[in-house]
Amino acid sequence: MELNRRKMLVLGTAGAAVTAFGALPAFASATEDAIAKFTGGADVGEGGVELTAPEIAENGNTVPIEVSAPGAVAIAIFADGNPTPPVATFKFGPLAASQFAATRIRLAGTQDVIAVAEMEDGSFKQASANIKVTIGGCGG
Amino acid sequence: MISRRDFLQVGMAASALVGASGFGNWARLAAQQSLTQDQLLQFDTFGNVSLIHVTDIHAQLKPIYFREPSVNIGVGENKGEVPHVTGADFRRLYGIEDGSPSHYALSSGDFTSLAREYGRVGGLDRVATVINAIRADRPDAILLDGGDTWHGSYTCYHTQGQDMVNVMNALKPDAMTFHWEFTLGSDRVTELVESLPFAALGQNIFDAEWDEPTDLFPPYTMFERGGTKIAVIGQAFPYMPIANPGWMFPEYAFGIRDENMQEIVDQVRSEGAECVVVLSHNGFDVDKKMATIVSGIDVILSGHTHDALPEPVVSGETLIIASGSNGKFVSRVDLDIRDGRMMGYRHKLIPIFSDVIEPDAEMTALIDEQRAPYENELSEVIGQTESLLYRRGNFNGSWDDLICDALLSERDAEIALSPGVRWGPSLIPGQDITREDIWNVTSMTYGEAYRTEMTGEFLKVVLEDVADNIFNPDPYYQQGGDMVRTGGLGYTIDVSAPQGERISNMTLLKSGEPIDPAHNYVVAGWASVNEGTEGPQIWDVVESHIRTLGTVTAQPNDSVEVTGI
Numbered sequence: 001m002e003l004n005r006r007k008m009l010v011l012g013t014a015g016a017a018v019t020a021f022g023a024l025p026a027f028a029s030a031t032e033d034a035i036a037k038f039t040g041g042a043d044v045g046e047g048g049v050e051l052t053a054p055e056i057a058e059n060g061n062t063v064p065i066e067v068s069a070p071g072a073v074a075i076a077i078f079a080d081g082n083p084t085p086p087v088a089t090f091k092f093g094p095l096a097a098s099q100f101a102a103t104r105i106r107l108a109g110t111q112d113v114i115a116v117a118e119m120e121d122g123s124f125k126q127a128s129a130n131i132k133v134t135i136g137g138c139g140g
Numbered sequence: 141m142i143s144r145r146d147f148l149q150v151g152m153a154a155s156a157l158v159g160a161s162g163f164g165n166w167a168r169l170a171a172q173q174s175l176t177q178d179q180l181l182q183f184d185t186f187g188n189v190s191l192i193h194v195t196d197i198h199a200q201l202k203p204i205y206f207r208e209p210s211v212n213i214g215v216g217e218n219k220g221e222v223p224h225v226t227g228a229d230f231r232r233l234y235g236i237e238d239g240s241p242s243h244y245a246l247s248s249g250d251f252t253s254l255a256r257e258y259g260r261v262g263g264l265d266r267v268a269t270v271i272n273a274i275r276a277d278r279p280d281a282i283l284l285d286g287g288d289t290w291h292g293s294y295t296c297y298h299t300q301g302q303d304m305v306n307v308m309n310a311l312k313p314d315a316m317t318f319h320w321e322f323t324l325g326s327d328r329v330t331e332l333v334e335s336l337p338f339a340a341l342g343q344n345i346f347d348a349e350w351d352e353p354t355d356l357f358p359p360y361t362m363f364e365r366g367g368t369k370i371a372v373i374g375q376a377f378p379y380m381p382i383a384n385p386g387w388m389f390p391e392y393a394f395g396i397r398d399e400n401m402q403e404i405v406d407q408v409r410s411e412g413a414e415c416v417v418v419l420s421h422n423g424f425d426v427d428k429k430m431a432t433i434v435s436g437i438d439v440i441l442s443g444h445t446h447d448a449l450p451e452p453v454v455s456g457e458t459l460i461i462a463s464g465s466n467g468k469f470v471s472r473v474d475l476d477i478r479d480g481r482m483m484g485y486r487h488k489l490i491p492i493f494s495d496v497i498e499p500d501a502e503m504t505a506l507i508d509e510q511r512a513p514y515e516n517e518l519s520e521v522i523g524q525t526e527s528l529l530y531r532r533g534n535f536n537g538s539w540d541d542l543i544c545d546a547l548l549s550e551r552d553a554e555i556a557l558s559p560g561v562r563w564g565p566s567l568i569p570g571q572d573i574t575r576e577d578i579w580n581v582t583s584m585t586y587g588e589a590y591r592t593e594m595t596g597e598f599l600k601v602v603l604e605d606v607a608d609n610i611f612n613p614d615p616y617y618q619q620g621g622d623m624v625r626t627g628g629l630g631y632t633i634d635v636s637a638p639q640g641e642r643i644s645n646m647t648l649l650k651s652g653e654p655i656d657p658a659h660n661y662v663v664a665g666w667a668s669v670n671e672g673t674e675g676p677q678i679w680d681v682v683e684s685h686i687r688t689l690g691t692v693t694a695q696p697n698d699s700v701e702v703t704g705i
Contacts, residue, residue: 052399054396055396055614055616056378056379056382056395056617056619057382058348058379058382058393058395059381059386064351064393102351132612134605134608134609135601135602135605135606
């Protein structure tokens with residue numbers, strides 16, 4: 001087989017891991033900026049937001065996540081290690097039966113995904129999950 | 141008011157009083173060097189429910205030798221905890237005498253001489269005898285297969301798992317879960333699962349497109365035994381599409397999914413289950429963590445990491461049972477289930493000493509029938525070994541050293557990579573190496589031995605990535621294999637360092653030069669998870685190498701230096 005470097009990288013997603021690792025500090029501040037933009041600089045508390053995500057992504061290009069925050073008017077998702085951290089913002093009107101959203105996101109490498117919820121009283125809550133994107137291949 | 145938690149602790153305490161484990165009953169036989177089937181099977185039937193657990197058989201129908209690891213490092217909270225205790229330390233922990241049958245069955249050290257003394261282990265005809273004996277005590281005992289059953293031999297490969305299905309069906313299991321089975325490809329898995337006369341379980345086997353449960357793999361099944369209801373929930377290997385080629389079963393998604401596990405536990409409790417058993421292929425440390433997160437599980441029958449423990453480990457309020465691999469052990473767990481809860485247990489890990497346990501004649505005939513069409517190919521002698529050939533260990537084993545040497549010489553490469561799988565029996569010095577023996581350590585549906593070029597930088601990425609799959613301090617991020625084996629490449633690994641910083645001193649062994657990140661190296665390997673990998677099958681590469689050698693002599697391997705333990 002002609003298993004060239006490019007193919008290995010693309011299929012193994014290892015190249016992405018390297019990139020993300022090297023550049024994480026820069027992205028982290030981009031994420032902080034994006035969160036501050038969403039919250040208007042308000043303090044963000046913990047609790048009240050449930051973020052469900054795989055520990056290890058089966059495919060970094062399409063990672064299923066779910067977020068739930070009862071009483072939220074909006075939930076924003078940030079991928080800390082992506083070149084553009086903001087992923088999506090879900091808004092919930094007063095008639096929404098539940099404040100829940102499920103989607104699939106693309107991750108450039110192993111990183112934290114952060115969900116920030118804006119609550120009815122104007123406060124902000126967050127939850128995060130570390131999702132690993134790995135080369136795989138050696139299970140027992 | 142007394143909570144359920146309090147009740148359980150009372151229950152556990154009571155169980156300790158009635159004798160929790162069968163271990164020790166046969167360990168003392170060392171002095172007389174005699175062991176009988178009755179002694180191995182001795183068990184005072186207890187309570188009202190019996191579970192029988194087999195797991196990770198890897199298609200080993202016949203008795204084999206199997207050396208347990210001498211290097212099995214635990215990290216994070218599992219540092220120094222079982223199953224990460226080996227050799228003499230393991231024997232001291234459990235009070236096992238050196239040279240005893242339990243030394244041979246459960247721990248490494250002095251393997252070759254003990255193997256000559258105590259003989260082979262396993263064989264599904266012996267396993268059948270043990271299961272029949274337990275059923276004679278308790279006719280409605282529940283037999284559970286933890287998976288990795290339809291993979292790992294010449295006949296299993298050539299029959300696409302049919303040999304194992306035929307033999308296991310004769311043992312009449314009540315339920316099963318899965319891992320390597322999926323590497324037969326989803327069409328074949330569907331075909332075989334639809335043919336099974338028992339439940340194929342997996343609460344974490346989901347449809348990949350819709351991320352919903354599947355019809356083929358229900359989450360649980362309910363049993364009524366001894367006047368009580370027992371729910372058995374399946375947990376397949378969570379990281380199948382990552383550790384194995386996901387393109388072979390693209391319809392399925394997995395993951396640990398402990399929130400769904402909690403929902404299922406709550407559901408079966410509400411349906412009247414007084415006892416909840418999880419038949420798991422998570423791996424031991426993952427099971428231990430899951431038991432602290434998901435409440436309401438009484439027993440986890442743990443598979444995947446191939447650990448054999450003579451006593452249950454209690455995590456939170458849950459018993460975790462580790463039943464070894466390759467047909468070497470059968471676990472029996474008797475439970476006293478009363479008034480909606482587990483009041484006590486008795487457990488025994490039964491080692492299958494093949495020269496002690498009488499084979500079941502019908503099962504022997506059935507096994508031989510599966511093998512008959514292939515007998516000539518299986519038994520052909522390819523070479524001899526004058527060294528112990530084994531696989532288990534975090535960093536290397538003499539079988540993998542031989543496989544890496546085969547890749548280097550047969551594929552004319554500078555560096556060889558061999559996957560850190562944990563299956564594959566051992567051979568003792570003086571044995572012939574047959575074709576069957578080679579297939580037992582290499583057989584898989586993606587065995588093509590590739591030859592490619594990798595930069596030094598990329599090789600480091602590979603090593604770092606695999607190292608994190610083993611040594612991430614959070615078990616939920618571990619995949620349950622061992623470190624990728626390297627030939628022609630030495631390195632230092634700090635197992636306690638964070639991801640990306642564990643590997644250093646990478647050295648090209650033939651020149652002694654440090655690995656240059658920018659240089660391209662010729663690398664041969666096998667078991668790539670990438671679709672379209674081309675090359676000769678690894679078993680042909682190894683066979684050709686052994687034919688050339690004639691007699692295999694293993695050299696000491698000190699190419700990996702381990703720190704941070």
